[in-house]
Amino acid sequence: MIDETHAASASSWVEGAAGHREFPVQNLPYGIFTAPGAPPRAGVAIGDHVLGLGAAADLLDGRARSAAQAVGEEQHLNRLLAEPAESRAALRQGLFRLLSDRSFEKRVRPLLFRQANCQLGLPAKIGDYTDFYAGIHHARAVGALLRPDNPLLPNYKYVPIGYHGRASTVRASGADVVRPRGQVRAGDTPPALSETRRLDLELELGLWVGGAPNDDGPVPISAAASRIAGLSLLNDWSARDVQAWEYQPLGPFLAKNFLTTVSPWIVTTEALAPFRVAPTNREPGDPSPLDYLFDRNDQSLGAYDIRIRATLQTERMRQAGIAPVTLGTTSAMYLYWTPAQLVAHHTVNGCTLVAGDLLGTGTISGPDDASRGSLMELSRGGREPIDLPTGEQRTFLEDGDVVELHGWAEADGFARIGFGPCVGKVVAATR
Amino acid sequence: MIDETHAASASSWVEGAAGHREFPVQNLPYGIFTAPGAPPRAGVAIGDHVLGLGAAADLLDGRARSAAQAVGEEQHLNRLLAEPAESRAALRQGLFRLLSDRSFEKRVRPLLFRQANCQLGLPAKIGDYTDFYAGIHHARAVGALLRPDNPLLPNYKYVPIGYHGRASTVRASGADVVRPRGQVRAGDTPPALSETRRLDLELELGLWVGGAPNDDGPVPISAAASRIAGLSLLNDWSARDVQAWEYQPLGPFLAKNFLTTVSPWIVTTEALAPFRVAPTNREPGDPSPLDYLFDRNDQSLGAYDIRIRATLQTERMRQAGIAPVTLGTTSAMYLYWTPAQLVAHHTVNGCTLVAGDLLGTGTISGPDDASRGSLMELSRGGREPIDLPTGEQRTFLEDGDVVELHGWAEADGFARIGFGPCVGKVVAATR
Numbered sequence: 001m002i003d004e005t006h007a008a009s010a011s012s013w014v015e016g017a018a019g020h021r022e023f024p025v026q027n028l029p030y031g032i033f034t035a036p037g038a039p040p041r042a043g044v045a046i047g048d049h050v051l052g053l054g055a056a057a058d059l060l061d062g063r064a065r066s067a068a069q070a071v072g073e074e075q076h077l078n079r080l081l082a083e084p085a086e087s088r089a090a091l092r093q094g095l096f097r098l099l100s101d102r103s104f105e106k107r108v109r110p111l112l113f114r115q116a117n118c119q120l121g122l123p124a125k126i127g128d129y130t131d132f133y134a135g136i137h138h139a140r141a142v143g144a145l146l147r148p149d150n151p152l153l154p155n156y157k158y159v160p161i162g163y164h165g166r167a168s169t170v171r172a173s174g175a176d177v178v179r180p181r182g183q184v185r186a187g188d189t190p191p192a193l194s195e196t197r198r199l200d201l202e203l204e205l206g207l208w209v210g211g212a213p214n215d216d217g218p219v220p221i222s223a224a225a226s227r228i229a230g231l232s233l234l235n236d237w238s239a240r241d242v243q244a245w246e247y248q249p250l251g252p253f254l255a256k257n258f259l260t261t262v263s264p265w266i267v268t269t270e271a272l273a274p275f276r277v278a279p280t281n282r283e284p285g286d287p288s289p290l291d292y293l294f295d296r297n298d299q300s301l302g303a304y305d306i307r308i309r310a311t312l313q314t315e316r317m318r319q320a321g322i323a324p325v326t327l328g329t330t331s332a333m334y335l336y337w338t339p340a341q342l343v344a345h346h347t348v349n350g351c352t353l354v355a356g357d358l359l360g361t362g363t364i365s366g367p368d369d370a371s372r373g374s375l376m377e378l379s380r381g382g383r384e385p386i387d388l389p390t391g392e393q394r395t396f397l398e399d400g401d402v403v404e405l406h407g408w409a410e411a412d413g414f415a416r417i418g419f420g421p422c423v424g425k426v427v428a429a430t431r
Numbered sequence: 432m433i434d435e436t437h438a439a440s441a442s443s444w445v446e447g448a449a450g451h452r453e454f455p456v457q458n459l460p461y462g463i464f465t466a467p468g469a470p471p472r473a474g475v476a477i478g479d480h481v482l483g484l485g486a487a488a489d490l491l492d493g494r495a496r497s498a499a500q501a502v503g504e505e506q507h508l509n510r511l512l513a514e515p516a517e518s519r520a521a522l523r524q525g526l527f528r529l530l531s532d533r534s535f536e537k538r539v540r541p542l543l544f545r546q547a548n549c550q551l552g553l554p555a556k557i558g559d560y561t562d563f564y565a566g567i568h569h570a571r572a573v574g575a576l577l578r579p580d581n582p583l584l585p586n587y588k589y590v591p592i593g594y595h596g597r598a599s600t601v602r603a604s605g606a607d608v609v610r611p612r613g614q615v616r617a618g619d620t621p622p623a624l625s626e627t628r629r630l631d632l633e634l635e636l637g638l639w640v641g642g643a644p645n646d647d648g649p650v651p652i653s654a655a656a657s658r659i660a661g662l663s664l665l666n667d668w669s670a671r672d673v674q675a676w677e678y679q680p681l682g683p684f685l686a687k688n689f690l691t692t693v694s695p696w697i698v699t700t701e702a703l704a705p706f707r708v709a710p711t712n713r714e715p716g717d718p719s720p721l722d723y724l725f726d727r728n729d730q731s732l733g734a735y736d737i738r739i740r741a742t743l744q745t746e747r748m749r750q751a752g753i754a755p756v757t758l759g760t761t762s763a764m765y766l767y768w769t770p771a772q773l774v775a776h777h778t779v780n781g782c783t784l785v786a787g788d789l790l791g792t793g794t795i796s797g798p799d800d801a802s803r804g805s806l807m808e809l810s811r812g813g814r815e816p817i818d819l820p821t822g823e824q825r826t827f828l829e830d831g832d833v834v835e836l837h838g839w840a841e842a843d844g845f846a847r848i849g850f851g852p853c854v855g856k857v858v859a860a861t862r
Contacts, residue, residue, distance in 0.1 A: 127598065127599050128597055128598050128599050130684075133681060143680075153679050153680060155616075155622075155676055155677060155679065158614060158616075158621075158622045159614055159622070159676065159677050161677070161680075161681055161684075162681070162684050163594065163595070163681040163682050163683075163684050164594070164595035164596055164597055164684070164688065165595055166559055166595055166782060167558065167559050167598070168558050168559050168644075168782075168783050168784075168785050168788070169782055169783055178781055180780035180781050181649070181779055181780055181781075182779060182780050183586075183589060183590055183721065183779075185586075185589075190589075190718065191586075191589045191590070191721070192721065193721055193722065193723050193779065213599075217861050218612070239780070242780070245586055245590065246586060246590050246592070247680075247681075247682075248584050248586065249574075249584060249592075249678075249682070250564060250592055250593070250594040250682040250683065251594050251678075251680070251681040251682020251683070252594075252681065252682070253561075253592075253593050253594050253595070254776070254777070254779065254780045254782065257595065257780070257782045258780040258781045258782055259781075287621065290614065290622070290623065290624055291624065292624050345685070346685070348612055348613060348614075348624065348685065349611035349612055349613050349670070349673070349685045349688070349689040350609055350611050350612075350689045350690075350861075351597060351599075351600055351685065351688045351689055352599050352600055353599075354599050357599070430648050430781075
């Protein structure tokens with residue numbers, strides 16, 4: 001629902017928040033911050049500042065107040081995510097009022113911290129992490145490397161393909177990407193334990209599950225969108241050589257579970273309401289979604305126009321003062337399945353989704369080389385290196401490389417909102 | 432280490448515990464029990480009784496006392512599992528003394544509950560659940576159904592194949608197996624949403640991770656065995672028709688994550704010490720394990736001789752008073768990889784294992800039809816029904832079927848110990 005909290009004319013009294021490229025008052029994403037000398041706690045981003053939710057609760061009323069209190073003393077957002085969608089919407093309304101209405105300035109100002117002085121942590125205690133494969137251009141490009149004549153498998157346009165990932169190794173932006181070791185096999189030689197030589201990024205969105213667990217059975221598609229409380233950027237770091245050797249027949253395992261990085265702010269689905277669009281990624285002749293994946297509202301507004309860019313800066317670029325180069329700029333509109341379809345599919349067998357669960361979309365590549373979300377695609381499976389301004393080349397990531405994802409949404413008549421960075425630096429394998 | 436707690440001559444003063452087929456004083460497995468009118472709490476099984484750990488702590492000393500106190504008021508065993516192996520061993524020693532030395536009888540007896548009057552819950556809050564594929568006879572039999580000429584993939588004898596499962600749907604023995612729905616495709620017809628018609632069991636062991644998380648990197652094979660605190664039986668229910676259609680290219684997902692059942696008692700690795708044996712399942716000409724998977728102690732005593740039997744009783748058998756039939760009796764000796772090898776492999780890329788994580792071994796089939804761990808194998812992929820005493824036949828499970836796993840270990844000179852049942856009844860799909 002689009003309301004006054006989305007109006008382009010709205011602005012916050014907090015210095016620097018009006019016209020902020022990421023966190024104007026129209027955004028209000030939640031996260032876990034640690035101010036100097038204080039324990040980690042829940043907060044909301046406004047401009048370059050963060051407001052503690054527990055402290056703000058006293059200034060709120062009704063459902064907004066109880067939602068803020070529920071999470072006030074927690075070190076994770078799970079209790080807030082578990083609130084019904086109506087309570088989360090009420091909290092947004094309440095915080096919007098505190099931060100836009102100047103009559104609250106005197107009471108709220110002392111509760112603000114500069115983000116630059118805070119550490120940002122993992123926003124939720126993740127019960128289960130599922131990674132989907134909903135980026136059709138990625139699936140097709142990677143499939144073409146393996147099966148040039150038949151890039152997409154027969155199930156792709158029927159089944160939102162997904163698999164379970166590892167929850168304990170999901171970290172907030174900034175965690176070092178320690179180059180993993182694993183079994184790799186070159187040609188017909190015996191396999192050996194080796195540092196990965198094909199370390200890759202995967203540009204994704206992370207969907208944070210909210211609401212009450214569906215203990216009573218599947219979530220119908222008509223109710224599925226409301227089970228996603230918000231979104232973050234997600235980098236599903238991958239060791240391609242390990243993956244190639246291990247993944248048959250049960251899928252990726254050690255090639256993925258050493259680290260997954262998420263941006264620390266959860267941008268709410270309420271904040272993203274102006275950027276909902278019709279899914280456009282089906283092609284003529286594609287099968288209709290099966291009934292349990294079909295909903296009229298979802299077909300008209302179930303996708304998001306969120307742009308995401310991946311950049312790379314090597315150690316040498318950093319030393320030479322050369323800015324990061326863009327690897328690709330893409331959009332969530334390239335996803336074949338909507339968030340609601342992913343939820344409806346995930347639960348159709350009775351599987352319980354719990355607030356704080358994380359669903360990755362899969363790599364969101366576009367159709368051309370300007371919009372790829374992985375080096376696997378950009379370098380054609382490692383065969384065609386990409387050139388960097390320093391004269392360096394890359395097929396896969398080298399030690400010292402820094403990869404950043406940036407995400408934002410903008411539309412005529414609305415303020416631009418952003419996700420904050422999702423960054424990781426590759427460091428040498430230990431021992 | 433084998434000590435006085437394993438002596439066949441040891442016995443408990445608790446009525447019915449001496450010579451108990453599952454829980455003599457030589458076993459002492461941990462679980463979460465709920466006595467009438469009390470909250471769930473940690474206990475240890477002795478004969479047909481259970482002793483609350485929190486209450487017993489006052490009668491213990493030193494490390495045993497602090498280990499019991501750590502978990503005393505918790506509703507999950509995670510804190511106990513997280514204790515160092517030495518503390519868990521001390522607790523075993525202390526409990527052995529309380530329950531075998533008659534001088535404690537007067538103080539301990541009031542703390543005992545009859546298991547029959549208690550509910551048994553999931554023993555730990557599972558952070559992550561990983562399922563391996565270490566039963567080579569299962570891998571070969573299932574592979575032969577798909578690829579008659581090449582049943583085992585080239586990576587099988589090098590890589591302990593595994594994948595992540597769903598933690599939120601692991602339940603304790605007794606949970607109903609609600610027949611799941613999912614996308615299935617018959618031949619070349621378009622896929623459709625349907626109740627699974629190929630519901631199967633998978634007979635496995637579950638390994639409970641213990642100790643401190645390996646935040647500093649891989650667990651070396653020499654230290655890996657000590658990261659397994661104990662074992663349960665595990666049934667990895669599977670919908671084969673859903674699996675066949677969804678699993679390419681990223682592995683099983685909805686075909687597995689609707690339910691995984693574990694037996695509620697964690698039988699400790701200390702209790703299982705007398706039943707450690709050398710791994711025997713490698714065949715002449717098999718490659719040696721890579722260095723990170725090779726340890727001399729593990730090669731001499733890293734496997735377990737644990738027998739497991741799966742039984743089936745249909746509704747009609749139950750009504751006719753016909754006892755369950757055995758589907759298969761197998762042994763953990765048929766696993767290709769030891770628990771230590773699974774841990775060393777899982778962490779070789781830096782992946783963190785946390786106390787309370789659960790590792791499934793994969794289906795433990797033996798080499799012949801008397802030792803299969805799934806109906807997929809017994810019925811040759813559904814082509815050859817098995818006959819039941821009622822004249823009924825089964826290829827896969829029907830509504831009303833009850834599947835039970837029973838596990839035990841016995842060896843000359845030692846008391847037999849058991850796992851308690853791991854049971855589930857198939858019920859009709861809801862809605």
